[in-house]
Amino acid sequence: MPELISSHANPLIKQIRSLHQKKGRQETGLFLVEGIHHVGEAIEAGWHIETLVYAPDLLTSDFAHHVVEAQSLNGVHSLALTGELFTSIAAKDNPQGILAVVRQRQLNLDSFSPANITFAAGAVSPQDPGNVGTLLRTLEAVGADGLFLLDGGVELYHPSVVRASMGSIFWKPVVQVSFNEFVQWGKKYGYQLVGSSAHAKTDYRDFHRGNRLTILLLGNEQKGLSPEQMAVCDLVVSMPMKGRVSSLNLAVAAGVLLYQIMEK
Numbered sequence: 001m002p003e004l005i006s007s008h009a010n011p012l013i014k015q016i017r018s019l020h021q022k023k024g025r026q027e028t029g030l031f032l033v034e035g036i037h038h039v040g041e042a043i044e045a046g047w048h049i050e051t052l053v054y055a056p057d058l059l060t061s062d063f064a065h066h067v068v069e070a071q072s073l074n075g076v077h078s079l080a081l082t083g084e085l086f087t088s089i090a091a092k093d094n095p096q097g098i099l100a101v102v103r104q105r106q107l108n109l110d111s112f113s114p115a116n117i118t119f120a121a122g123a124v125s126p127q128d129p130g131n132v133g134t135l136l137r138t139l140e141a142v143g144a145d146g147l148f149l150l151d152g153g154v155e156l157y158h159p160s161v162v163r164a165s166m167g168s169i170f171w172k173p174v175v176q177v178s179f180n181e182f183v184q185w186g187k188k189y190g191y192q193l194v195g196s197s198a199h200a201k202t203d204y205r206d207f208h209r210g211n212r213l214t215i216l217l218l219g220n221e222q223k224g225l226s227p228e229q230m231a232v233c234d235l236v237v238s239m240p241m242k243g244r245v246s247s248l249n250l251a252v253a254a255g256v257l258l259y260q261i262m263e264k
Contacts, residue, residue: 004056006082013081016053016089016101022155025104031157034091034099036064041167043067048103053079055086058097067098091159104157107175109185112146114213116173119261121216121254122148122182122193124229128221129154133164134251135218140168142262148215149176183232191215195225195233196257198247204237204260216257221250 005013018024019032030050033042040063043049052071059065072078087095121139126132132154139147154161156174177185186193191213196204217233219225230236239253248256 004080004082006085008085008088012051012079013085013089016051016099019101020091020159022158025155025157029104029106030101031104031162032091032099032159033102033162034095034159035163036061036067036096036098038162038167039064039098039100040067041170042100042102043071045167045170047105047170049076049100050103051077051079051101053081053086053089053099053101055081055083055095055097057083058086058095061096064096064098091163107173109175109177109181111173112175112185114189117145117213119144119209119214120146120148121218121258122150123153123218123250123254124150124179124225125153125220126218126250127153128250129158129160130164131221131249131251132156132158133161133166133169135254136161136165136168136172136174138251138255138258139172142258144172144258144262146173146175148182149174150179150182152176153220179229186215189213192234193217193232194261195219195230195236196238196253197225197230197236198238198241200236200238202235202237204239204257207235207237207260208263209261214261216254216261218250218254 019030025031033039049071052068054068068078086097121135121144123135136147149156156176162169193215195217217225239256
């Protein structure tokens with residue numbers, strides 16, 4: 001068994017701690033992936049693992065032990081920590097004893113075209129990282145091809161995005177661009193943009209995309225789509241509301257709409 005690191009002053013431990021903050025992730029181009037399922041998905045999807053960190057006395061899963069052994073054989077740098085030290089750097093309570101430092105991927109619009117994107121979603125300035133992660137998970141569930149994050153908002157590699165995606169972040173391409181760039185790209189390739197608004201006249205159940213290239217456009221959690229953003233959509237649909245509520249959580253609404261759009 002390798003020597004266990006127990007010092008909080010270890011330089012690699014300090015780097016890992018820095019990745020809990022946006023500044024650390026931006027400066028290094030790295031992010032943290034925690035937990036057996038998430039680390040396994042990152043590896044299976046072929047993402048570059050900089051360092052695999054584990055605590056032998058917390059690691060009870062045979063699969064996790066196999067992951068550590070296989071990655072070490074593949075030349076991935078591995079770091080064994082005491083359980084106390086691992087727990088101190090983990091974001092989750094009762095950690096599973098494994099996390100990975102992973103290299104970020106920064107895609108641009110040149111990576112997206114009708115050859116690989118036929119059905120996708122775009123979110124304008126989303127503010128809740130849990131919503132973005134859940135949206136990625138839902139895109140995976142409905143078989144959509146990717147996600148556009150428009151005009152800033154949540155940082156893609158925020159730990160809550162990674163966690164809420166349940167591994168889908170490693171399988172669904174995401175591009176972060178301005179709204180105007182996105183619109184120009186969409187019109188260039190003939191995508192139909194379907195917006196969502198509580199005030200739209202078309203019921204979402206009446207929409208059928210057929211075989212057209214389609215992107216569902218979702219507004220900000222607080223403000224929704226602006227009039228200018230709705231104006232560039234080919235169609236804006238609404239979801240009927242009963243009871244006393246006037247809106248749904250962004251990720252919930254996206255799930256309902258994506259499943260409808262999935263049906264050709």
